[in-house]
Amino acid sequence: MPGHRTSTNARRRGLLVVGAWVAFAALAAGSFATGALVANAQPPAVADALAISSPAPSTPVSTVPVPTRRPQPTAAAAPEAVRTCSVGSLAAASGMGTFQGTVRKADTGEILFDRNGSTYSRTASVMKVLTSAAALAVLGPDYRVQTSVVAGDTPGTVVLVGGGDVTLASGSSNIYHEASTMGQLADQVKAAWAADPAHAGVPISTIVLDSSLFGGDPWQSSWDRVEQTDGSTAEITALMVDGDRANPSADTSPRSADPVSRAGQAFQSALGSIASGAKLVGGVASPGAVSLGAVRSAPVSTMVQEALLRSDNTEAEMLARLTAIKLGAGNTFASLQAAIPKALASSYGLDTSNLVIVDGSGLSNDDAVSALFLTALFDKINAREANLGVILDGLPVADQTGTLSYRFTGANSVVNGKVQAKTGSIDTANTLAGVVHAADGSTLTFAFFSLDSSIDGGRAALDALTVGIYTCGDALSNG
Template sequence: MSEHAPTHPSKAGLGGVFARARRHSGALVIAAAATGVAILAGGALVAGAAVGASGDSSAALSDGSPSQVAGPTVSPTPTSTPTPTATPAARPLPASVLAAQPVRTCSIAEAASDGRLGTFQGSVRNATTGEILYDHGGGTYSRTASVMKVLTSAAALAVLGPDYRVTTKVVAGSTPGQVVLVGGGDITLSSGSSNIYPGSASMTDLASQVASSLGGAAVTSIVLDSSAFGGDAWQASWNRKELFDGWSSEVTALQVDGDRADPSSSQSARSEDPIGRAGAAFASALGAGGAAISQGAAPAGAAVLGQVQSAPVSTMVQDALLRSDNTEAEMLARLTAIAQGSGNTFGALAASTPAALATYGLDTTGLVIVDGSGLSDDNGVSPNFLSALFAKIAAREGNLGVIADGLPVAGESGTLAGRFTGSNSDAAGRVIAKTGWIDTGYTLSGIINAADGTILTFAFFALDNVSDSSKQALDTITAAAYRCGNNLSNL
């Protein structure tokens, strides 16, 4: 016997298997098959161990005993690395998506090319949205003619307010029998019982109060105090013929009837001594024709013998716009500057009017203001500024409804009463606007209640080589804008 105990068949080597096979030839086929299965199973285990346990080269047979046969090492099938796919660059996107814009097709280009418009500038704005629909030199600052009165009125309403009234008074003088007539700037004061200005105060009423206060004492001298306004009485850039033609008076704090020779006429020759004319009217109303008249200042703290007040600013604004009264506009501009603390001269208007307009939220950069009436060629206002101001007026912001209610109406009232006729008559009654005219330009600016229901604001300037026929050309382009409404193109 061998000193070693015989091994279990499942643990024997291949030689043992073939020896048994010779002794048991009938089992050869079965033994061979079994051996093949065992080998295959062992190989599978080895391969599995190689894959499942890194570095472990031993394997266990199915009964848990160590295998005596080293199987071939099986390496894992390498995994191919996929070829990276290039990512397409992202398409650039806009920072924000623009809102859809209407395509406008209605043009006023033909009307704008009318030679009667001279050097033409224009701006049309949708008053509700604020969008500028038409801009032809709209950002250029130019003379406005009497459209300047709209700026003056808006400034006065902002600073003085619609209820402000101007006081003219008489105080006791420094000597017995002397009285001092103190002008507060009311150029609408009537020399008698009435004049062209609605609601004007009366010199007759003032004289009656003074006579009552004096108790019958005689007036021997009259001092005229017009110191409320300072500086030059005539703006240096104005044509002096405006005075003699009857379009404007000198700007003084004391005068009567706007210094008209004919108090009932809008256009009437003015004098070169409005203060003296007012003194004569007072002496006449007082019955003191023999009294000495001079100019001077009222004593401080002097007793008031009588006083009268003008119509409210709201009334004077509407009158100045409807008739385009230059003297009334200059009075409003000067009173605004004084109340604002800018001064009491023409030079004060450069600061006071823009400052007042800025309170409406308007950008006043670039405005050049040298007067309140628009008589000067030196004023500078852009059509775009005017269309923006009129958008405020159309919305009746602050006290600006006063202006909206007082502007001339096309074909119906004021300086537009005889205009917008013939082919432009469809816009009559639908345009409210301020007219302007000086030797070097015709202007028109205001509000259009357009045919499609849109509220438009506009400013059209016809400058340089112009004539009276320019007014019809301005009416024509305004009527064209009326027909276009919000479909107005900027082409």
């Protein structure tokens, strides 16, 4: 029937509307935001009905749990070196005597190995490293030492003024590199003398020798005089030639009892006939005296490297004394105790409070330095801090240069070219300190003391231990 169909269709539409309302109410209960979107999407009649029949919604509270923040991963720690390589037996070798020593990893300063490294003991010639570092800081690498001649107070008098240059050559050359000569100085004086009408035809009758720049006893009281007679060390005076060697071209040569007079004689000889009858007398130049000539030494950088390579005691003492004078500490051996530690502390930040500095060369048994101090200094040398690269470049190299050119032979030759170090030997101590470029590519600084050992036994033991740390490298154990 048509009417029935109409009623049925109406009922169906009513049910669909009711169903839509039920579905919409369920969605609205779950989420206000979603319900609002649905309502906005309905025809106007549905939206109006919803607004009339539904209570005003409150602010929804989220029921979704907030996730807990997970800990963020940190960068993986660098793996620690496995240090199981021991050199303990080498340090305790019978030829070593009483051993003290320290090894550091150069780039970090980490102490890898230590045996009584804080004990202060005699260093022998390793002391020259401290002297060199102080001289480079105070004098500077370009400083040159001057020897001059000025007019005297009376006619016919000249004054030869020593500035501390022990490298000045008596003749045409000597063992020192870039040394000025007495001949060069004499030529200047003769020219100046001849250019002054007051001196026309007048010979030089008196040569005054002024060595007053250095004071006190020229020989350190704790030194053995055999060093002078056998030829390794001169008396320390501000005026001398050839390091006071009898043979200017020999490293080791007997030294005289009067370096100042020997220098005066060399100058007189270089002047020739103009001063052939001149008297040599001691004295001091007057302030403001007229200059007649001057020559200068090689720069400090050159002299430092010479002193290290040859272990030249006299050259090292010159550098130490000039450093003390420049600092205003004095001009005697006693002044070095104030000067050298002050230079090292102020220039490189080292703790120098326990250093004992009796001389600049290390000849004295009374000097006292620790292995810990030396390795701290060598860390700075290896890093070329300030002007310390001069020392690094001047250190003897195993089987190549200086006092290491004849060391590390046979099985020990594995370190040839890999060890840069300063040697030291006196009657009561053998020492070795410097830098090792180890087999694994790491760089180590070290300082080893072999006390109360024989020269041959101590050196052999020190060499073997050095080879040991070269082999171990960063795996070096303190056990």
